[in-house]
Amino acid sequence: MLTRHQSVDSGAARNQSSTPDHATTALARTHARAPLVEQEWPTSNWRLIADKAHLYSEGDPRTHVYKVMHGALCLYRLLEDGRRQVIDFAFEGDVIGLGSGRQESCSAQALTATQVSGLPMATLMAAAKTNTRIAEGLYEALSREIVVAQEHLMCLGHRGAAERVATFLVILSRRNEARGLACDVVTLQMSRSDIADFLGITIETVSRTLTKLRGQGLIEIEQITTLRLTRMSKLVALAEGRVRV
Amino acid sequence: MLTRHQSVDSGAARNQSSTPDHATTALARTHARAPLVEQEWPTSNWRLIADKAHLYSEGDPRTHVYKVMHGALCLYRLLEDGRRQVIDFAFEGDVIGLGSGRQESCSAQALTATQVSGLPMATLMAAAKTNTRIAEGLYEALSREIVVAQEHLMCLGHRGAAERVATFLVILSRRNEARGLACDVVTLQMSRSDIADFLGITIETVSRTLTKLRGQGLIEIEQITTLRLTRMSKLVALAEGRVRV
DNA sequence: CGACTACTTGACAAGGATCAAAGTTGGTGG
DNA sequence: CCACCAACTTTGATCCTTGTCAAGTAGTCG
Numbered sequence: 001m002l003t004r005h006q007s008v009d010s011g012a013a014r015n016q017s018s019t020p021d022h023a024t025t026a027l028a029r030t031h032a033r034a035p036l037v038e039q040e041w042p043t044s045n046w047r048l049i050a051d052k053a054h055l056y057s058e059g060d061p062r063t064h065v066y067k068v069m070h071g072a073l074c075l076y077r078l079l080e081d082g083r084r085q086v087i088d089f090a091f092e093g094d095v096i097g098l099g100s101g102r103q104e105s106c107s108a109q110a111l112t113a114t115q116v117s118g119l120p121m122a123t124l125m126a127a128a129k130t131n132t133r134i135a136e137g138l139y140e141a142l143s144r145e146i147v148v149a150q151e152h153l154m155c156l157g158h159r160g161a162a163e164r165v166a167t168f169l170v171i172l173s174r175r176n177e178a179r180g181l182a183c184d185v186v187t188l189q190m191s192r193s194d195i196a197d198f199l200g201i202t203i204e205t206v207s208r209t210l211t212k213l214r215g216q217g218l219i220e221i222e223q224i225t226t227l228r229l230t231r232m233s234k235l236v237a238l239a240e241g242r243v244r245v
Numbered sequence: 246m247l248t249r250h251q252s253v254d255s256g257a258a259r260n261q262s263s264t265p266d267h268a269t270t271a272l273a274r275t276h277a278r279a280p281l282v283e284q285e286w287p288t289s290n291w292r293l294i295a296d297k298a299h300l301y302s303e304g305d306p307r308t309h310v311y312k313v314m315h316g317a318l319c320l321y322r323l324l325e326d327g328r329r330q331v332i333d334f335a336f337e338g339d340v341i342g343l344g345s346g347r348q349e350s351c352s353a354q355a356l357t358a359t360q361v362s363g364l365p366m367a368t369l370m371a372a373a374k375t376n377t378r379i380a381e382g383l384y385e386a387l388s389r390e391i392v393v394a395q396e397h398l399m400c401l402g403h404r405g406a407a408e409r410v411a412t413f414l415v416i417l418s419r420r421n422e423a424r425g426l427a428c429d430v431v432t433l434q435m436s437r438s439d440i441a442d443f444l445g446i447t448i449e450t451v452s453r454t455l456t457k458l459r460g461q462g463l464i465e466i467e468q469i470t471t472l473r474l475t476r477m478s479k480l481v482a483l484a485e486g487r488v489r490v
Numbered sequence: 491c492g493a494c495t496a497c498t499t500g501a502c503a504a505g506g507a508t509c510a511a512a513g514t515t516g517g518t519g520g
Numbered sequence: 521c522c523a524c525c526a527a528c529t530t531t532g533a534t535c536c537t538t539g540t541c542a543a544g545t546a547g548t549c550g
Contacts, residue, residue, distance in 0.1 A: 077395065077399060079399065079485065079486040080485045080486055080487045081485075081486040081487060083402075083403060083404075083486060085395075085398055085399045085402040087395055087398060098388075099388040099391060099392075100381075100384055100385040100388040100389075101388060101392070105391075105392050105395060106395070128380070128384075129377050129380075132374050135373070135374075135380045135384075136345075138384060139345055139373075139380075139383060139384060139387065140345040142384065142387035142388060142391065143343075143344040143345040143346060143387060144345075145391055146344060146350075146387065146390055146391055146394060147344075147346070147350050149391060149394035149395065149397075149398065150322060150330075150332055150350060150351070150394065152398055153330055153332060153394065153397055153398060153401060154322060154324065154330045156398060156401040156402055156445060157328075157330040157401055157442070157444075157445035158328065158442075158445045158446065158447070158507090159328075159445075160537075160538090161537080161538070191496075191497090192496075192497065192498095193496085197402070197403075199402075200401060200402035200403045200404075201403065201538075201539090202403075202538075202539060202540080203496090203497080203498095204497095204498080204499085204538085204539075204540080205537090205538060205539075206497095207497060207498055207499080208498080208499080208538090210498095211498075211499085224496085224497070224546090224547080240324065240325045240326075241324040241325055241326040241328060242325045242326060403539090405505075405506090406505080406506070436528075436529090437528075437529065437530095438528085446506075446507090447506075447507060447508080448528090448529075448530095449506085449507075449508080449529090449530080449531085450505090450506060450507075451529095452529060452530050452531080453506095453530080453531080455530095456530075456531085468515095469514080469515075469528085469529070
């Protein structure tokens with residue numbers, strides 16, 4: 001049962017940064033991550049997933065946990081009528097496939113040619129049994145995943161399109177920041193359709209909303225896939241519902 | 246970082262039922278739960294929470310994990326502008342407060358006078374360190390919580406009011422079933438406002454939708470707080486998006 | 491260069507939100 | 521036991537946002 005890109009670390013050194021564990025803003029902790037316990041991760045077992053190919057699908061036996069070495073993935077679930085809910089995106093360094101269910105709860109599709117490193121579940125679980133710190137790391141990774149899911153819920157629960165799109169941009173920015181990248185420029189590795197299905201709106205609304213945000217000077221659209229977040233504070237205010245469009 | 250009512254069990258005997266781990270329907274596994282490891286749970290440390298009182302609030306230090314002995318709780322988070330997202334409801338037998346963050350990520354408010362039994366986090370974590378089965382149980386409890394959150398996301402992502410309300414009713418029915426209660430009669434321990442904030446719609450829409458479902462013979466409203474789910478199969482079809490209002 | 495795909499924009503309609511009011515329910519005190 | 525009150529729920533009317541359908545534009549790949 002799992003989906004999120006989280007680090008599997010010992011947790012012993014977590015939260016030494018100044019960021020409080022429960023930050024005041026809804027998005028502050030999103031995707032906060034601690035360094036991986038690298039020695040636990042195999043350097044073999046790499047897999048290359050072609051553009052738009054699936055690493056696994058909903059219902060597949062859960063055999064491995066994967067770390068994204070390069071590229072990006074989209075984690076989604078389908079409704080019977082074909083509608084799709086994007087649960088999350090996984091970028092370089094993220095770990096996906098955690099969880100105890102015997103089958104994957106989401107499908108994982110590459111947004112571009114993507115390289116992952118797989119760690120067999122059995123290996124991970126055996127390690128967790130003998131090493132308390134790994135067990136703690138797993139527990140904390142899942143905990144963070146739950147918080148992320150909660151914040152996604154906050155985003156989808158009665159909120160307007162502008163707030164949703166702003167939230168999405170802020171999330172990407174924060175994840176950039178967590179990986180040491182610029183936080184004011186986000187590269188959209190996913191299509192408008194992926195964004196729409198993540199936010200529970202249509203691609204037309206995504207497009208219109210981006211245009212509107214640009215019109216108000218909150219963002220600049222450098223390329224289709226590259227946005228500059230001018231006025232981050234306004235975006236955050238929008239995302240948190242403190243301000244109207 | 247945690248919210249959900251899940252059992253903390255050894256996990257060793259899980260999934261012996263005929264229910265596949267990854268069921269075909271989106272809602273099938275929701276709230277599936279295994280028997281608790283009762284001997285791990287203290288019989289002391291009980292607390293009575295008055296009607297509408299809070300067991301804890303978002304941001305409080307996370308000191309205990311609680312099991313609901315009697316009554317029901319509403320777990321929610323607030324947006325800055327006062328809007329509220331109900332993350333989940335906790336009923337008798339559910340465990341809430343799991344997660345590794347040092348502070349609660351949700352507020353827990355009693356829907357009625359509620360009795361809980363608290364287990365100090367430190368005790369639980371110490372037990373998990375020495376007992377692998379408890380550690381596994383925690384891991385599985387969080388995993389299930391993530392699946393529940395994902396299904397909640399599916400419910401809130403682009404779906405109509407009727408589908409949301411149907412989903413809610415099916416969830417309550419399944420949770421009844423899991424606790425050995427009748428699955429065709431659900432008792433709403435929460436207000437319309439709580440339901441609305443759980444589903445991301447307004448109380449008026451909840452009310453209208455229930456009336457509409459009654460008009461189509463999918464439910465009967467015996468009292469305000471008691472619904473009979475006639476035609477469960479249609480409700481499930483609605484919840485899964487296989488059918489229109 | 492042309493065909494294909496993805497994105498943007500426009501016009502219109504549908505579904506919910508909002509505002510307003512009437513109807514229920516449950517609790518309190520006479 | 522009943523009457524009244526406050527809180528909650530239902531219903532109605534209208535407005536607004538977003539979804540839908542359709543057309544046009546831009547970017548990509550052969």
